Amino acid sequence: MSTSPALSLAFDETRRRGGLLTGLLSSDLPRSRALSFILLAIFVLLAATPFLFSGSQPVGTAAKICVFIVLVASYDLLLGYSGIVSFAHTMFYGIGGYGIAIALERISPTWGSVAIGLVSALALSALLAVAIGLLSLRVRAIFFSMITLAVASAAAVLASQLSDITGGEDGLSFQLPPALRPAFRVLSEPVFGTMINGRLLAYYLVFVVSLVVFLLLLRIVNSPFGRVLQAIRENEFRAEALGYRVVAYRTAASVISALAATAAGALMALWLRYNGPDTTLSFSIMIDILLMVVIGGMGTMYGAVIGAAVFVLAQSYLQVLMGAGSAALAGIPLLPNLIHPDRWLLWLGALFIISVYAFPGGIVGRLRQSKS
Amino acid sequence: MSDMAAQPSAPAELPSAKTDWLPLLLIPALGLLALPFVGSPSTWVTLTVAGLAMGMMIFLMASGLTLVFGLMDIINFGHGVFISLGAYATLLVLGPLAGWATADSIGLNLALLALCILVAMGVTALAGAVFERVIVRPVYGSHLKQILVTMGGLIVTEQLIHALWGASPIPIPLPQSLRGAFVLGDIVMERYRVVAVIIGLVVFVGMQLLLNRTRIGLLIRAGVENPEMVEALGYRIRRLFVSVFIAGSALAGLGGVMWAFYRQTLTAGMGMEVMVLVFIVIIIGGLGSVGGCFVGSILVALVANYVGFIEPKLALISNILVMALVLIWRPQGLFPVARR
Numbered sequence: 001m002s003t004s005p006a007l008s009l010a011f012d013e014t015r016r017r018g019g020l021l022t023g024l025l026s027s028d029l030p031r032s033r034a035l036s037f038i039l040l041a042i043f044v045l046l047a048a049t050p051f052l053f054s055g056s057q058p059v060g061t062a063a064k065i066c067v068f069i070v071l072v073a074s075y076d077l078l079l080g081y082s083g084i085v086s087f088a089h090t091m092f093y094g095i096g097g098y099g100i101a102i103a104l105e106r107i108s109p110t111w112g113s114v115a116i117g118l119v120s121a122l123a124l125s126a127l128l129a130v131a132i133g134l135l136s137l138r139v140r141a142i143f144f145s146m147i148t149l150a151v152a153s154a155a156a157v158l159a160s161q162l163s164d165i166t167g168g169e170d171g172l173s174f175q176l177p178p179a180l181r182p183a184f185r186v187l188s189e190p191v192f193g194t195m196i197n198g199r200l201l202a203y204y205l206v207f208v209v210s211l212v213v214f215l216l217l218l219r220i221v222n223s224p225f226g227r228v229l230q231a232i233r234e235n236e237f238r239a240e241a242l243g244y245r246v247v248a249y250r251t252a253a254s255v256i257s258a259l260a261a262t263a264a265g266a267l268m269a270l271w272l273r274y275n276g277p278d279t280t281l282s283f284s285i286m287i288d289i290l291l292m293v294v295i296g297g298m299g300t301m302y303g304a305v306i307g308a309a310v311f312v313l314a315q316s317y318l319q320v321l322m323g324a325g326s327a328a329l330a331g332i333p334l335l336p337n338l339i340h341p342d343r344w345l346l347w348l349g350a351l352f353i354i355s356v357y358a359f360p361g362g363i364v365g366r367l368r369q370s371k372s
Numbered sequence: 373m374s375d376m377a378a379q380p381s382a383p384a385e386l387p388s389a390k391t392d393w394l395p396l397l398l399i400p401a402l403g404l405l406a407l408p409f410v411g412s413p414s415t416w417v418t419l420t421v422a423g424l425a426m427g428m429m430i431f432l433m434a435s436g437l438t439l440v441f442g443l444m445d446i447i448n449f450g451h452g453v454f455i456s457l458g459a460y461a462t463l464l465v466l467g468p469l470a471g472w473a474t475a476d477s478i479g480l481n482l483a484l485l486a487l488c489i490l491v492a493m494g495v496t497a498l499a500g501a502v503f504e505r506v507i508v509r510p511v512y513g514s515h516l517k518q519i520l521v522t523m524g525g526l527i528v529t530e531q532l533i534h535a536l537w538g539a540s541p542i543p544i545p546l547p548q549s550l551r552g553a554f555v556l557g558d559i560v561m562e563r564y565r566v567v568a569v570i571i572g573l574v575v576f577v578g579m580q581l582l583l584n585r586t587r588i589g590l591l592i593r594a595g596v597e598n599p600e601m602v603e604a605l606g607y608r609i610r611r612l613f614v615s616v617f618i619a620g621s622a623l624a625g626l627g628g629v630m631w632a633f634y635r636q637t638l639t640a641g642m643g644m645e646v647m648v649l650v651f652i653v654i655i656i657g658g659l660g661s662v663g664g665c666f667v668g669s670i671l672v673a674l675v676a677n678y679v680g681f682i683e684p685k686l687a688l689i690s691n692i693l694v695m696a697l698v699l700i701w702r703p704q705g706l707f708p709v710a711r712r
Contacts, residue, residue, distance in 0.1 A: 079516075141515070146651035161685075283644070
C-alpha cells in the first residue's frame, strides 16, 4: 500500500496547506486557473438557478445537469480510473429510478417509501454489479463490455415487458412526499421574486445530494483504493504481480459506480415525478454518458462536471442553432440533412472520435495543458 | 491455458488437432431435451427449423466480428452499423428492380435476393475499408480506445444513414415466392427461413474450407496464433488484417440483408439491436473462433425458440441464462482460442 515517499510527501504538503476547500476536494484541485473558474461558475449557476432564471425549463435543465454530473462521474470511475467499459450503467440508473417510482407509487408517497425504494434499489444494484463483475472480469476485461451490453438490454426488455410492476412502456407517474410538492409553501412571501415551495426544495435536494455524492466519488478516486485502480488501468499484470487482486478491485469499482448511478437514477425520478424506460433505461442515454465522459475528460472527476454541463446545454440549445443553419441551407442537396436539428448526435459523435484520438484528456486535459 | 502449445510436436507429420466434440453434442442434446417439454413432434420440428434459421442469420452477422477479433485482436463495437448499412443497401436494388420482387417467378425472386446480397456486400466492404482506415487503424492495440472509437464510428454512421435515407422506418417487401411456408403434414416451415438456413450453411462451409484448405486460410490461422511470426516469415500481415476486416464487414452486410428481409422493416438502429445477440454468441463461442460462433448462434437461437414456446416470460432473459451457464462451464467460451 506504500506510495513513493516523494509523492506522499507532496500529498501531505498540499493537504496541510489547503484548508477546508482542499479537504472537501480531497486534495485533487482543478490545477488550472481557467478550469477553476469554469467549475466555480458551474457551481454558482447551479446553486442559484432557481433565483436567477424564471420559468421551469432552466431549473429542469439545471436539475438534469446535477443528476448527470453524478451519473457521468460514477461512470468515469469505471472508464477513466479503472479502464473498463461498461454498457450497463443505464441499467443501474434505471434501477434507482424504478426503485423510487415503484415504492412511491405502490406503497405511499412518504419519506419512508423513498427510503425503502432507495435501499432496495441500492441492494439490487450492488448484487447485480457483483454478479456481472465476477462472471466477466474473472476472465478478461473485454468480456465485461459485451456482457454488460447484453445484461443491460435484457434489463431494458424486462422493464418494458413486466408492465404489472414497472408500468411497461408508459412508465410510472407518482406523487412525491408532501414536502416536495409544489403546493407546499415554506414561506408565504417570495424571496427575490421566487416562491420558496416544495419544487424549490426538491431542486435543492437534487443539488445537495448530487454535490455530496460527487465529493464522495472524488474522495474515493483519491484514496489509496483509487490509486490501485489507476495502477491496474496502467498495467494490469504489474498490479497483480504486486499483490493486488485485480478482479476484486475492479469488481469493487464497478459496485461503487453502480451504487452512485442508482442514487442518480433515484434523484432523477424524484425530480421528474415519473420514471419510464426512455428516461432512464434506454441505450441512447448510455451513449450520451459515453460522450459526456470522453468530451469532458476521462480520468478526472471534473471532466464529468464539464462534460455533463456542456452536453446537457448542447442537447437543449444546440438543436435550435442547427435548426436555423439547416433552414438557411434549404435547397442544397444533403447539406440541410446533415445539419438538421435531429442530426446533432452526428456532430457530437464526430467530436467524440476526435477527442479519443487527439485529446484523450478531453476538455479538462486541454485546459490543464494550456496552463503550463 | 495454452494446452495446444504444450503438446509435443511430431516432426514427421503434423499432429491432427483434436476435435472437441462436447460443445457440438450440446445442440442435439438440447433438441432432445426440449422434445418432451414441447410435446408434439410436428411443433418441435417447426420450432427447430425456425431456430436453425434464426441461428444461421445470427451466425452470418457474428462470423465477421469474431474473425476480426481472432485475427486482429480488435473488438469492433461498430460492427452493428455494417448490418444496418447492408440492410439499407438493399434499397439500391429494390428501388429500380421493384418489379422483380412482385414477379411470380422463383428465378427472378432469387436473382433479386442474390443481387441484393451482392450489392450489400459491396457497399459494406467499401464502408469496412474506410472504417478500418479512418476509425480503427489509429487504435490498434488498445481495447479501451477501440471500444470507444468504434462506438463513435457507430454513432456517426448511424446518423449518416439517417441523413441519407431519412429517420423513419422503411418497409421492404419479401420477394413473392419467398413468402408463405412449406407444409408437410403438420410441419410448417417458412420458406424464407429455409432459404436462410441454406445460405447460412453455404457460408459456414465456405468459411471452413477457406480457413482450413487454402493457403490464405492457413495464413489467417497462423496470424491468429502468432502474428509476429507470420510477419517474420515475410508475409504482409497488415494487408491480411485489412482484407479480413473488409471480408468481415461484407459478411455483416450479407447478414444485414437476410435480417432485413426477415424483419421486413429497415431502421438505422436494427444492427445495434441485434448486436446484443451477436456479442452473446461470440462470447459463448469463444472470442475469435468461427466454429464456436456457429455452435453458439444455433444454441442461442434454439434455446430462445424452445423457451419462448414453453415459458414465454422466461424467453426475455434466456440468452443471458445460456451465456451465464456456458461461461460457468467454460469461462473462455465453448472453443477457446489458444492464444491469450
